Amino acid sequence: xxxxxxxTYGDQxxxxxxxxxxxxxxxxxxxxxxxxxxxxxxxxxxxxxxRNNMQKWQNSLRHNLSFNDCFIKVPRNISKAGKxxxxxxxxxxxxxxxxxxxxxxxxxxRVKHLDEDFLNSKLTTTSAYIKFINDPSKVHQKSTTTSSxxxxxxMLESAAQNTLNQQCKYPIGNESEFVESMPxxxxxxxTIESLIAPDIEATNxxxxxxSVHRKHGATNSRYPQVNSxxxxxxxxxLLSNFNQLITQQHIYLPTIAYQLYNPQQTLNAMxxxxxxxxxxxHSSFRLNGPLSVF
DNA sequence: GTGTGTTTATTATAAC
DNA sequence: GTTATAATAAACACAC
Numbered sequence: 001x002x003x004x005x006x007x008t009y010g011d012q013x014x015x016x017x018x019x020x021x022x023x024x025x026x027x028x029x030x031x032x033x034x035x036x037x038x039x040x041x042x043x044x045x046x047x048x049x050x051r052n053n054m055q056k057w058q059n060s061l062r063h064n065l066s067f068n069d070c071f072i073k074v075p076r077n078i079s080k081a082g083k084x085x086x087x088x089x090x091x092x093x094x095x096x097x098x099x100x101x102x103x104x105x106x107x108x109x110r111v112k113h114l115d116e117d118f119l120n121s122k123l124t125t126t127s128a129y130i131k132f133i134n135d136p137s138k139v140h141q142k143s144t145t146t147s148s149x150x151x152x153x154x155m156l157e158s159a160a161q162n163t164l165n166q167q168c169k170y171p172i173g174n175e176s177e178f179v180e181s182m183p184x185x186x187x188x189x190x191t192i193e194s195l196i197a198p199d200i201e202a203t204n205x206x207x208x209x210x211s212v213h214r215k216h217g218a219t220n221s222r223y224p225q226v227n228s229x230x231x232x233x234x235x236x237x238l239l240s241n242f243n244q245l246i247t248q249q250h251i252y253l254p255t256i257a258y259q260l261y262n263p264q265q266t267l268n269a270m271x272x273x274x275x276x277x278x279x280x281x282h283s284s285f286r287l288n289g290p291l292s293v294f
Numbered sequence: 295g296t297g298t299g300t301t302t303a304t305t306a307t308a309a310c
Numbered sequence: 311g312t313t314a315t316a317a318t319a320a321a322c323a324c325a326c
Contacts, residue, residue, distance in 0.1 A: 066300050084298050
């Protein structure tokens, strides 16, 4: 358990790092997330030392929020007034302090690059698929690539990635903890048919996801017609695919892809996200933003 | 203009 | 002595 707050430091600087102070503020909040101004307020209320030189320490605190992987930016619901985002702790960072003491961290918390690479790959592939669904004629493909093979390639990569995930671990924090949390799945042959075939003990989500695969022609070599029904199915499939990332891989999706559990909205957001962020600047994205809960 | 968020650089300190 | 972490400062971009 976190050490109880000690508010008797007076004007002396408390022995907590900015990371500790911020984590403290977040952890005491009912929703385990606070806006930047709320974090400021908490620190100033608890520790009078920080009622002075506000510009300096607040700059440092903002630096820590951005710089440290243990803090995650949560998008503010657009219907809610207010500036900036909410901030929370990465789920695997809740135990980063030794013995729950906020005075000392075990070691610096980092999200491994492998997680980002994997997610980049997943998003890029999914984006191509979304573009194809919306307008197959505008998707740049090799001349030999048919709609069917395009779909199959996408399916193969997706399925292969799933298989790879069973063999390669993508630990964000404690590896042993991650291994324990990984869902088990029976091994299978590395073919399109076998990879996309349902597991004997598939979950309901997986079954619905895989039924969409079949409906879309993965087994009869015809790419799905672009009509409202198939679009809806594709949306459901993609949503399921992304939700799997969250629930099975314990990876945070980019902020914009989270929005509500609304297939159309999610797809639009993902598409916009791809175009806006993946292909500009350093062609990388940040892992930030769990599902907005309010 | 202000608040928020990101990034880079430098220095200090603790841990090994 | 080296490395990792934290603190500090500063510049910049962006949204409101």
